[in-house]
Each structure stands twice: as C-alpha cells, then as structure tokens.
Amino acid sequence: MKQQEVKQEMGFPAIRRSSGKRTFTIKLSLQVKLILSFVIVIFIPVILFSWYTLNQESANSIKELTVNNGKVLAVERTNVENNVELMKWTAQLALSSREMNSYLQVQQRQNAVDVLHIKNDVVNSFQYFLFNNPRIANVRLFTDNPYVNEIWPVILRESRIEDKPWHDEVMKQNGLPWWDILKDDDVLADSPSELSLNEPIMTYLQEFKYPDYTTHNGILEISMTLSNFFTRTFSSVQDKDSQLIVVSRSGQVFSLRSSSVFKQQCAEELINRLKLTSNTDQETVQFKVNGQSYLAIQSYIPSIGAHLVNMVSLASTMEGIHDSRVRYIALVLLLLAFLVLLSYSMQAMILRRLKALRESMEQVRSGNFDVELPPITGTDEVGELSFHYHNLILKINELIQEQAARQAAGKEAELRALKNQIDSHFLYNTLENVKMLAEIEGQYLISDIMTSLGGMMRYSMEWKRDHVMLKDEIQQVLHYVSVMNIRYDGRLDLRLSVEPECLKQESLKMSLQPALENAIKHGMSRMHSSDGNLVITISAVRRVEDCIIEISDNGCGIPEEKLGLLNRMLRMEESAYQDARQLLVHKKNHDSNGIGLRNVDQRLVMSYGKEYGIRIESQEGSYTRIIMTLPYRSWEGETDIYD
The missing domain is CATH 3.30.450 (Beta-Lactamase)
Incomplete structure (x- = not known):
C-alpha cells in the first residue's frame, strides 16, 4: 500500500503538469490558436520560400546574363558567316x-x-x-x-x-x-x-x-x-563586363586586350581554364579563377576552324545579387511581422462569418439541399466562399436533375448509334450487291466504280482515328479519281511519285482529298491543255526531319493577286477570314474560297505546330501546286485501307 501511495505521489506531478497543459490549451481562444499556428506553420514555409526565391533570383540573373551575352555571340557569329560568304564570293569571282x-x-x-x-x-x-x-x-x-x-x-x-x-x-x-x-x-x-x-x-x-x-x-x-x-570582338564599344575572344585552330588567342574583363586575368589564362569543344551550338560554362567568377559562352565555327568565346566577368553581377539578398531578407522579416499583426485583427471578423457557413454546411451534410444561406457580406475570401458555396448548392440541384435526363438521353443515343451502324452496313452490303450484279452482267467498269465508291465510303465513314499512314490517304484518292473519271470521261490522269520511306508517313485522315477536289474542280473547269486531260501529280519526299507532300496539276492556275489572298486566308483569324470570303464573293469567285484547304491547314497546325501546314504555289495558265509540310513520323498503327 505504501509503495502504491509512493508511486501515486511520484506520478501525480507529471499528471498534473500534463493536465495543466491541456487546460492551458483549451483556455486559449481560437483566434490565439490561429495566430500561434500561423507563426509556426507560416514561418517555416516563408523561410524556405525566401531561400528558394533568392536562389531563383540569382539563377535568373545568371540566366538573363547568359541569354544577353549569348545573343552577342550569335550576332558576332552571324557577322563571321557573312564575311565567310563575302570571301568565298570574292574567291569565285577571282577564279572565274x-x-x-x-x-x-x-x-x-x-x-x-x-x-x-x-x-x-x-x-x-x-x-x-x-x-x-x-x-x-x-x-x-x-x-x-x-x-x-x-x-x-x-x-x-x-x-x-x-x-x-x-x-x-x-x-x-x-x-x-x-x-x-x-x-x-x-x-x-x-x-x-x-x-x-x-x-x-x-x-x-x-x-x-x-x-x-x-x-x-x-x-x-x-x-x-x-x-x-570579327567586328564585334574588336569594336571599341564594348560591355565592360564581357569580351569576345577568338581562338584559332593552332590555339592562338585574339581579343581586345584593353578590355576590363582582362584586368585580373589575361585572355590566355582564362582560355586555358576552359575546355574548348567542337560543338557548333552554344555551350555555357561557369568557373572561378583566383576567387573571381567568370561565365564563358563558346561556339565552334567549323568553316574557319576557330572557336568564338564570350568571356563574362561575374563580379558586378555577384555583388548585385548579394545586395538583393540583404534587401529581400529584411523585407521578408518586416512582411512576416506585419502579417502576424494583420491576421490577429482580421480573424475575429472572419470567424463570425465562418460560423454561419459551418451551420449551413451541417444542414447540407444531413441531406437538405434546399437550405437557405444566411446573408454574408464582403468581397474577401469568406464572402467569395459564401458566394461560391451558394452557387455550388444550386449547381448540385441542377446536376441531380440533369443526371436523370442524361440517363434517358443516353439510352436514346445508344439506339441512334445502333441504327446508324445498321444503316452503314446496309449501304455497304447494297454496294457489294450492285458490284456483284455488274460483274455478272459483264459491266466491269461499274463493278470497279462500286469497289472504289465502297472503299471511299468505308474510309470516310469508319473514322476510328485522326492519323493514318500516307499510303492509306493515297489509296483513298485513287478511289476518288476512279469515281470522278466517270464524270470526266477518263480525262483525269493521276500520277504518283512517293519515296518508299514516305509510304508509312503519319498523315491526317482526309487531308489529301480536299486538294484533289480543288485541282479537279478548278482545273477541269478551265482546261487549257491540247488533249483536254488534267494531269495531277502527288509526290512525297523526306527532307531531313520533314516530309514534303506536293499535289500539283496542269490546270489553268491562279492569278497572282488571288494566290496571295488564298495563302493569307489559310492562317487568318476567323473574322478576317469571313471578310476575305465576302471579298471573293463580290469578285464572283465564291467557288474558290479555299475553305477545304483552310480546314486541313488548321488541323495540321493543331496536330504538329505552326511551322507545319499548307502553302499554295501557282502560275496563271500553267500549273497549281499545293505543298503540305509534315514532321517525318513513321506510323506504326493498323491500316485504315478498305478495298
């Protein structure tokens, strides 16, 4: 008994201290708790954020310095390349x-x-x-x-x-x-x-x-x-913190010796600390010599076998970064103190309005979505939260109603999709029956037309993906020309010149047919060839990382003024495009507004970027050529050809 009493007496102070802490914490107001939480939770992120921001500012300063001096190096390299061309041109004149x-x-x-x-x-x-x-x-x-x-x-x-x-x-x-x-x-x-x-x-x-x-x-x-x-290297007008250096293939160093960059270290010593590479792109290296920081941006010029280096002294930049850090740390400390005082005075008002929101949310949690939110004024976060909360309740009620309607609409859409599928298969089967009847009757031309028409319809209607192989597109236009030759009595002559490696080129589906339609529509309407035939040539070649597809015809061509307008219309904004279409309508050219090619160009831009797309070339009375530029990509998916 005595031992238990002793243990109880020994444990009593600890229990009493723990209870005292809980009592002290409970007695604190929520406002004080928030202030303490703010000091503990916000202070550490502010310190980390300040450290990150200061480092980011230093990195941005170095990056900006690198970009600016990289531009200087690029300008000098351009000057060198121009002088190389000038000397080559002079050599050609001399030897000719x-x-x-x-x-x-x-x-x-x-x-x-x-x-x-x-x-x-x-x-x-x-x-x-x-x-x-x-x-x-x-x-x-x-x-x-x-x-x-x-x-x-x-x-x-x-x-x-x-x-x-x-x-x-x-x-x-x-x-x-x-x-x-x-x-x-x-x-x-x-x-x-x-x-x-x-x-x-x-x-x-x-x-x-x-x-x-x-x-x-x-x-x-x-x-x-x-x-x-090297006009920029030896110019008398220089940035005091940077200087261009030329290193010949024999290792000789040439530069403006009077530059302030070389006050502490000569150009040869700085170059010896730098590992010169044979990379024609710009490379950046930061290093120190006797405690002094330098930034070297180098580029190799293979045509003359020389290295061009922009040596930048970082003394002024580092000094500016240090001053910025001191000012930033002082500002962060002042801001932190101000936020503590401001939060203490603002939280009393915020808590009152949050209490009203909490009571309303409890009713919503119980399933009452018709709750009326008490008016909470203010344009701060709490007022905005109240506004959005009210809209959220309304949106939930709308979604409940829409969900019921959507389930009914989903069933209807399934039935409609099933009907379309049945109609498509019925149409394919009908074309196949007509083809078989034509073969039985010996009408092989009609049979071939049905084959081409069926292939076209399958290809265009069974749209499983946006990208196909180029050979799929070529097969589609072959079917199209076969069908159109019935209308034009065989006067359409389609010729192909496609490199084998381009047959698997990734292409947008239905991107070639609009060009063929334009060629046939406008070329046949004003045919000028002696035999009355329209020759359409499709060629595809690979050029480095691009695939160039050209669709050309020997039709009537396009006037120069109209050609320029059509090329501009491909990339116009929608409002400007509509104005341009009205202009063509007033000139009685409403059948040549280029809407099909514009759609293809916009699809190419959306898929690959603004550097790819369509360009139109033409000479009135001679030819029209549509040039389509794609990034070279080999398509590995399944084919979309339907024979």
Whole structure:
C-alpha cells in the first residue's frame, strides 16, 4: 500500500503538469490558436520560400546574363558567316576570270605588251573587287608557272610561300578552301611596306589547277583583317563586363586586350581554364579563377576552324545579387511581422462569418439541399466562399436533375448509334450487291466504280482515328479519281511519285482529298491543255526531319493577286477570314474560297505546330501546286485501307 501511495505521489506531478497543459490549451481562444499556428506553420514555409526565391533570383540573373551575352555571340557569329560568304564570293569571282586564268596557264614567255595588258585590264579588275569591298584586305594569286610574270600586288611567285607551314595544309585540301589566322608578314614577308597591315588577318587559301583538274597551277589567297572579320570582338564599344575572344585552330588567342574583363586575368589564362569543344551550338560554362567568377559562352565555327568565346566577368553581377539578398531578407522579416499583426485583427471578423457557413454546411451534410444561406457580406475570401458555396448548392440541384435526363438521353443515343451502324452496313452490303450484279452482267467498269465508291465510303465513314499512314490517304484518292473519271470521261490522269520511306508517313485522315477536289474542280473547269486531260501529280519526299507532300496539276492556275489572298486566308483569324470570303464573293469567285484547304491547314497546325501546314504555289495558265509540310513520323498503327 505504501509503495502504491509512493508511486501515486511520484506520478501525480507529471499528471498534473500534463493536465495543466491541456487546460492551458483549451483556455486559449481560437483566434490565439490561429495566430500561434500561423507563426509556426507560416514561418517555416516563408523561410524556405525566401531561400528558394533568392536562389531563383540569382539563377535568373545568371540566366538573363547568359541569354544577353549569348545573343552577342550569335550576332558576332552571324557577322563571321557573312564575311565567310563575302570571301568565298570574292574567291569565285577571282577564279572565274577567263583572262586571268589564260594568263596563269600560258606556256611561253609573254612580251611587254601582253604583260602591260594584263596589268591594266585584268589586274585592275581584281583591284576593283578589293576596293569595291573595303573589308577585303588582299587578293593574291601565287602561281608556280615559270612563264608568268609577277604583277604586284596580285600575281606573285608561289616560291614566296612554299616554306610557310600552312602551304602543305592547303595542298592537302585538294582544291578545297583552307582558313587560317596569320600575321600579315607570314603571308608575304617581303611585300611592299604600304601593303603591310600590322595586325593579324583571316586568310582564305585555295589551290587552283590547270583545266585538266589534276595539275597544280597555284594558290589563291584572300585576306581580311581580324578587326573587320570579327567586328564585334574588336569594336571599341564594348560591355565592360564581357569580351569576345577568338581562338584559332593552332590555339592562338585574339581579343581586345584593353578590355576590363582582362584586368585580373589575361585572355590566355582564362582560355586555358576552359575546355574548348567542337560543338557548333552554344555551350555555357561557369568557373572561378583566383576567387573571381567568370561565365564563358563558346561556339565552334567549323568553316574557319576557330572557336568564338564570350568571356563574362561575374563580379558586378555577384555583388548585385548579394545586395538583393540583404534587401529581400529584411523585407521578408518586416512582411512576416506585419502579417502576424494583420491576421490577429482580421480573424475575429472572419470567424463570425465562418460560423454561419459551418451551420449551413451541417444542414447540407444531413441531406437538405434546399437550405437557405444566411446573408454574408464582403468581397474577401469568406464572402467569395459564401458566394461560391451558394452557387455550388444550386449547381448540385441542377446536376441531380440533369443526371436523370442524361440517363434517358443516353439510352436514346445508344439506339441512334445502333441504327446508324445498321444503316452503314446496309449501304455497304447494297454496294457489294450492285458490284456483284455488274460483274455478272459483264459491266466491269461499274463493278470497279462500286469497289472504289465502297472503299471511299468505308474510309470516310469508319473514322476510328485522326492519323493514318500516307499510303492509306493515297489509296483513298485513287478511289476518288476512279469515281470522278466517270464524270470526266477518263480525262483525269493521276500520277504518283512517293519515296518508299514516305509510304508509312503519319498523315491526317482526309487531308489529301480536299486538294484533289480543288485541282479537279478548278482545273477541269478551265482546261487549257491540247488533249483536254488534267494531269495531277502527288509526290512525297523526306527532307531531313520533314516530309514534303506536293499535289500539283496542269490546270489553268491562279492569278497572282488571288494566290496571295488564298495563302493569307489559310492562317487568318476567323473574322478576317469571313471578310476575305465576302471579298471573293463580290469578285464572283465564291467557288474558290479555299475553305477545304483552310480546314486541313488548321488541323495540321493543331496536330504538329505552326511551322507545319499548307502553302499554295501557282502560275496563271500553267500549273497549281499545293505543298503540305509534315514532321517525318513513321506510323506504326493498323491500316485504315478498305478495298
């Protein structure tokens, strides 16, 4: 007994403390409980949200910086590609000169008159190319023909460059161009001083041969200074936190050395920390050198064998991110304190209105859907909740009534669907009976027509899916042309040119027939061919990731003004399209409003995207061509062909 009393005495304080906690909790008002819950439940998510937001802001800053500097890199790459095309174009002009080629291929010594003619006429035209394109620094032809006289600064001996390290590389290309970044004196060490550019140059080098295309004749050199070739890289107007760098195939680094990006680290040191890749797309790498953060956006230009790198210093960006974090944390703490005070004052009013809602919900729970909700005013969440709750009760009553009506309508729909199925099978069986009677009577043309018509009806009426194989669509239009040839006495000639890999191309069902209908309707109405036949050609080819389907005819064509309107109508908004149709009606062209092609184009856009669809080409009095572009996809489902 004493032990039990001792145990009871020892346990009594613990029980009393637990009871005291429950009593304290019970005595607290709901408003205080909500405040405490708010502090506990909201504070942790706010901290986590703040941490996520700060990191997201930092990521967005880096992302925005990456996007902006990526655009700078893309603009410079576009400039480079334009300069590459300019130098290639200049090379084509240089090698296409007949008089220059004749002089470079002479087989005997030239007299002074001939040399003077070359100097005054041919060489001067070369210099015209140079001066007509001020970005081109030099155009030179190095030849090993011993009968050719040097005419500075265009025609020179190849012996001047045979010891250059790049000479063998050019010869290995076997007539293909070779690009390299060289010092100007590397190309022609003993050239006149007025031609020296005193800066690196981008050089286009190409071997040219005699007419037999096997015997070496010389090397063409076209050069452009790096400041002209990489205009953005060496521009005096630069972002202080970024600088473009060019790395040649030999690993040489070229850039604007005065850029503030290179104050702490030179361009070579930064490039050594970066792993250059051969990816032509932009790649982004973030790294640190001696505690300083950098962002490098690189892209490889295979045509010239050079890497283009946009080196970005992140010092200013990181400093801005740090300041933003300090301000954001202070703002979050102030906001949290304000929300605690605001919730304390607002919850008394909210709880009163919530109590009225709770009583109404209890009645609804008991099955009384005719409950009248007491008026609860206000435009806040509680007032909005009351409004939606009232509408919910009304909607529930409506749904109960609709459900009863829907069950009756469902039975009726089942009967109607069964009737349609019976009617379809009756029609197919009737066509089959007519076909058999025609074969018995020896009317094989009628039998073939019934076969085509039955295939068409099965294909169009038994619509199990929106996508089919292209060969299904082709079979459908073959049936269609067979039927239409009865009307036009066999004057329709359908020709197919479809690559085998395109036969399984995924295509929208009933996408080809509208084009055939347009071709027959408008082509046969104003036929201009001598034999009176309308030739319709369907071709399909694969081009990289796309499948191009063309439906062309030799009909009357479409006037240019009307052709432009029809192409625009394919993608017009509905209101603008209706206006355009009215315009065609006023011009008495209401039979050519393109509604069938517009529907097909809209289906293609909805299925594959805006970059796919239909385009119309035509020449009045000659032809009309409808070009349908689809993404190349091989259809693996079951066929929809019905013979």
